[in-house]
Amino acid sequence: MNAAIENLGTFWSGFVTTLGLVALSGVFSFLGGLVLASFAISTNPLLRRISMAYIGLMRNIPAAAHLFFMIFILPLLGVKASFFALAIAGITVYFSAYYCEAIRSGINAIGKGQLEASRALGLKNRQTLLLIVLPQGLSNSVPPLINTTIALVKVTAIAGVFGVTELFGTMLQLINVNDSAVIALMVMTAIMYSVITIPAALAAAAIERKVTFSS
Amino acid sequence: MMSTELFDRPGPIARRRARLWTAAVAVAALAIAIWAVAKLASQHVLDGNNWIVLTHPDVLSALLTGLLATLKVAGVSVVLSLVLGLFIALGRMSKRRWLNVTSRIWIEALRGLPELLLIFFIYLGFPAVTGASISTFWALVAGLVLYESASMAEAFRAGFLALPKGQSEAATALGVRYIKTLRYILLPQVIRQILPNLVSEMVRVTKASSLGFVIGYVELLLTGEQAIEYLGGQYAVPIFAGVAVLYVVICLILSRVSTILSKRLA
Known part of the structure; x- marks a missing residue:
């Protein structure tokens, strides 16, 4: 365990990079998901098709393949960007589809009566969307959004293999120089991931219980 | 798949507006597609010879x-x-x-x-x-x-x-x-x-x-x-x-x- 404790500072900087990766790609993916979800519930058939095609395509390509494309292949085509930025791009392309599904599941859970009532009150489509559908839909989708974000945290580990020194990449580098302390270094990494994911999972479960009780 | 109850069934005016928007979106999507193809072609990605490798x-x-x-x-x-x-x-x-x-x-x-x-x-x-x-x-x-x-x-x-x-x-x-x-x-x-x-x-x-x-x-x-x-x-x-x-x-x-x-x- 000594090797892990001595390198706590190195781990910490990896941890911070992971948090940065999660925050940036999380925000971008959420925005992408919001756009895709608004396409999916649009009255415009073409937008609905685009959204469905995007989800069907991107969700079924593995995360590792997305990162491989961004970090290995794009530079071959003359794109110049840091590994960090390319990793964010790859994760965003992949996770936008999942955030869209999370938001849509929240919107689909809105009671039909809400929409009938808003129509009966004479609200326009845009008003229904902004005042009735989105506020309730988004608050319904908080638990799935947290769960999707947990999945995102776990996927960022793959970026460590593609040259980003986040938590997993840091671990790989440390293992390279202290190969006698493999287990301790891996346990330390596991603890640091759990520090993010386990409280988030508990929060999602607690919010879900609260939502089911109140409705 | 998607709840269709979200909005009223569109009437003639809404349908016309939807058609208009569809056309606008199609033009925008087409423009993006053309731009992407041109960009890829300039990197020789679309050269047929390279794609024949898949066969x-x-x-x-x-x-x-x-x-x-x-x-x-x-x-x-x-x-x-x-x-x-x-x-x-x-x-x-x-x-x-x-x-x-x-x-x-x-x-x-x-x-x-x-x-x-x-x-x-x-x-x-x-x-x-x-x-x-x-x-x-x-x-x-x-x-x-x-x-x-x-x-x-x-x-x-x-x-x-x-x-x-x-x-x-x-x-x-x-x-x-x-x-x-x-x-x-x-x-x-x-x-x-x-x-x-x-x-x-x-x-x-x-x-x-x-x-x-x-x-x-x-x-x-x-x-x-x-x-x-x-x-x-x-x-x-x-x-x-x-x-x-x-x-x-x-x-x-x-x-x-x-x-x-x-x-x-x-």
Whole structure:
């Protein structure tokens, strides 16, 4: 365990990079998901098709393949960007589809009566969307959004293999120089991931219980 | 798929407006597509000669071999995680406190860790602890099974909890032992219920098996990478496209099976 404790500072900087990766790609993916979800519930058939095609395509390509494309292949085509930025791009392309599904599941859970009532009150489509559908839909989708974000945290580990020194990449580098302390270094990494994911999972479960009780 | 009750059925004015917007969106999408094609063409990505590589028998057979290796990992992992997940679910529902707590910790701990880290735990940890070596295939399978056992256990538990209580009560009243109740009464019903779940599990594992790329198990993604290294960068996009299409096709077929199954069984 000594090797892990001595390198706590190195781990910490990896941890911070992971948090940065999660925050940036999380925000971008959420925005992408919001756009895709608004396409999916649009009255415009073409937008609905685009959204469905995007989800069907991107969700079924593995995360590792997305990162491989961004970090290995794009530079071959003359794109110049840091590994960090390319990793964010790859994760965003992949996770936008999942955030869209999370938001849509929240919107689909809105009671039909809400929409009938808003129509009966004479609200326009845009008003229904902004005042009735989105506020309730988004608050319904908080638990799935947290769960999707947990999945995102776990996927960022793959970026460590593609040259980003986040938590997993840091671990790989440390293992390279202290190969006698493999287990301790891996346990330390596991603890640091759990520090993010386990409280988030508990929060999602607690919010879900609260939502089911109140409705 | 999408709730259609969200808005009123559009009238003539709304339909005309929708048509107008559709046209506008189509023009915008077309413009983006043309821009992308021009950009790709300027990098010689679209040169037909590069794409012909996908019809080359060696490339095709390499990709198909990679696909088979991917499916092999996915199949073995799903079966093993099914078995392990069942035992953990039984432990989680057990009245013995230590069993219950252990399975709960197992589920919570493993669900919070990246699959890649679990694969490395086996791949580097197993030799470090036992001194024996482990093949990349089994390291990949074991890591995936560890990860998936947690979600499989939760799926099983949900299946058991959804069964009417009368089923096991009737079995107890008839004097059927626990193991037999499980084997002949509860499990057949639970499996039926979680079958669609299982197929989507298969999709997840198929995608996750691409992590074999990292530890050097030659599955579909690593096959693609090796082909690109061997043939040269100008073939990168066509070969990647081939790999991506294979993943998408397999996953779409599996998702379709899952939808059909859940409709059949509902």
